[in-house]
Amino acid sequence: MIEKLCIKTDSKIVLLVIDGVGGVPLNGLTELDKAHTPNLDALAQKSITGLTDPIAPGITPGSGPAHISLFGYDPVKYEIGRGVLEALGVGIELTSRDIAVRGNFASIDKNRVIIDRRAGRISTEKNKELCQMLQQKIKMIEDVEIHITPGKEYRFVLVLRGDGLDDNVNETDPQKTGEMPIPCRGEPVCSPKPEAEKTARIINEFVRRAEKFFSPPADGVLLRGFAKKPDIPSMNERFKLSSCAIATYPMYKGLSRLVGMDVVETGTTIKDEIETLKNNYKKYDFFYFHIKKPDSMGEDGNFEGKVKMIEEVDSIIPEIERLNPDVFVVTGDHSTPAVLKAHSWHPNPFLLYSKYILTDEVKKFTERECAKGYLGRFNAINAIPLMLAYSLKLKKFGA
């Protein structure tokens, strides 16, 4: 429905995503409670606030669905396959002819029984070497190009690029030691499409050649998460937003490309990202500004590190405010409490600044304060409609 209501205007929206910013208390305080954030707190005072559930109450999202929802797309409808997410994570630009696959180097014995699903966690260096060797040996199977890209430790990404491929095939990884890799077959097994059968055939040939070629501890490969790039209408098509992504990590650049954002070049630091925002501010209506570090610290269980990273984010808030965006939103994609060392289901603090708001009494950008805000608790998929409304980019529904 919202697509019919969108209008193109000159107003500007900045969506600042502090990855994994939400936490749970350690000795009574969350990372946001503990961080000294005078700028975020001042902004919260003149904004409206709330809490968002990325998917639904209680659901812990991966980065893919969490972002997709925040970009205004139904994360259940637009599911992003594991292979695709891995490919985005290592910076591969996928085409519609590709099947992306997540691969593990594994240790298997002479009877093809899996001894170690991670090949003794070989080093990233060793991984690069293996991928390079493998790529040299296997460039094509039938008429399909084979692309092998190393990830971290034992992980790699396999991309099959060609015509007539289909991701309806079973995974070769039994996800257990003591079993054999599973032969790949088209699915459903009773009546697979020829495209799925072709894909399975190529996968089996890839596995055969890889096993022949390698030596311990990485003497086999396990493949899973076969996926095509989802067909997602762009933010421009749906919301008439000319949009731009400023992110330092490949996965977030890739997610932005999936929804049709322009990914602009930036450096590796938050300061670089701010410069990029300033330099591109005239060119776009919508800016997705991603900050990764608080999430990484949360995943590492580094509570104090996450506090520091949040304080670093706080220091750049005035620079964004100086650009005077019509709508400025600060939120997370999901929570990553250091206490849990993982993504969590806790809702995200959310803050929206615009001229057309009724400020609430919330004076700090923390989980508990935002829970008292004017926006209440809402699903993150409504963030985009709210940003569009508060920047006067939506027409009336009905008469």
Place this chain on the structure above:
Amino acid sequence: MIEKLCIKTDSKIVLLVIDGVGGVPLNGLTELDKAHTPNLDALAQKSITGLTDPIAPGITPGSGPAHISLFGYDPVKYEIGRGVLEALGVGIELTSRDIAVRGNFASIDKNRVIIDRRAGRISTEKNKELCQMLQQKIKMIEDVEIHITPGKEYRFVLVLRGDGLDDNVNETDPQKTGEMPIPCRGEPVCSPKPEAEKTARIINEFVRRAEKFFSPPADGVLLRGFAKKPDIPSMNERFKLSSCAIATYPMYKGLSRLVGMDVVETGTTIKDEIETLKNNYKKYDFFYFHIKKPDSMGEDGNFEGKVKMIEEVDSIIPEIERLNPDVFVVTGDHSTPAVLKAHSWHPNPFLLYSKYILTDEVKKFTERECAKGYLGRFNAINAIPLMLAYSLKLKKFGA
């Protein structure tokens, strides 16, 4: 689901809709903040409160969908066409055989190019005259009755009444000057239904005769918003509510009729409406009591006028309380901030009084106070289930 749970009881519900009551701040205060409303505030203290989104967060509704939602109907499923709403607005009682159309008198040159889509905004008086003349000339086309009713300035409502008509036809109004009126055709163009083709044929003949007949500046007509009355089950069928509408403006009477309410006669003032409520109180279970003026003031950008109108509404609250309804709800259909001079997406303050509530700490009927209420932020479509529940008109779901 709710339909299966409704039971008929003697309890009474009053739904007071203060049209467009919500606002945004001017110098820090909204119209409700500024208004002196001792009665509404006292009622808020002994009620539960919340904020409602008429359609969804960020969506600005027209009066049609906003009311439909508040009456407990999905406004996307029961979409009310523009022509129907215009017809309701001028007090036409539509039948199921009608196609209602919104018309403009327009200025077109001798090559049939549109010079002015509003015929120089001719006066309402002139409009009445033109409609009367046109109606005398065109009473039937084929076997279809033609009804022409003047609106304000250059607007009129055309109703085609007959058998075998269909609203799947294109609009003749290109919504641009410098272009010609578009010939009407059945849709989809590749395979229109005979009913749509018949409707298009009658429309084209109407346009031809109207152009022949008129003179500058109103020498043509532009038609859009072709629509049949939607087929909506009544509130009695759905909720077992014997319901009554007290409203002074035709559009709201019309919307009430669409959901099967009895529209009772009333005068033009709020005092008249109160008398009507008292006189009809024994006869019905559910009373929709509509007050139009705050919305009109908001649309005019008249902040102080809207404040005064809200104060006038406040003065009648004790009279409604004296009737001792089992459930008394006060809310808006949508917000109309004077600052924006238009409907807006801001959620509506909502207050519900009943014997069976857990009062919250809210002590004033304002947007910001209601944001802190027990009911939280919810979709207006849930207002009817809440009213039914708190008046003990709903059975248990499941065993």
